[in-house]
Amino acid sequence: MFILQGDSRDPDSSNAGDAKEKQEKYFRKNIDGTTTKFTLSEEDWNRIIITTYPRGGRLLSGDWTAIFRAKLRESNPWCQLNFRNNHVISTNSPKRHSAPFFRGSAKCKLPECDVKVRLAIRKENGKYVDVTYVGNICHKKQN
C-alpha cells in the first residue's frame, strides 16, 4: 500500500513543470530507424556525374547533392543535411555484382541534432535510393 501511494504522486510537480518548459524550446521528432526511398529519374541521372579515379575508385559528383537534398526533404523537411561521404563501387571490384552500386551518408548540420542518413543505390543508374534515418530530430526553436 505504501509503494502504491508513492507511485501515484501528481506528475505535475514543480520539477516536471521545469522540464516541460525546457523541452518546449526544442522541436523533437523520433525518426530513428525509419526507412524510405526516393526515385531518380533519367533526367536526374543526366545531372549526376560518376567520377572515376585512375585506380578504379569512383564517386558521385555533379549535381547529386542538390538532387538528393531536394528529394530527402520529402521525407525529412526539418533537418539541414550535409553530405559526408559517398562511395561508388569500383568497376574492377570483385564484389561489383553483389554490393550496392552506391553508398553514402549525410548528417544534420545543427549541433543539437544527431540525425544521420544512410543512402544506398543497389544498381548502376538505379531508379531508387534507399534511405535509412539514424538518430532523432532535436532542433532549437528560433524564438
Ligand SMILES: [Zn+2]
Ligand atoms: Zn536535424
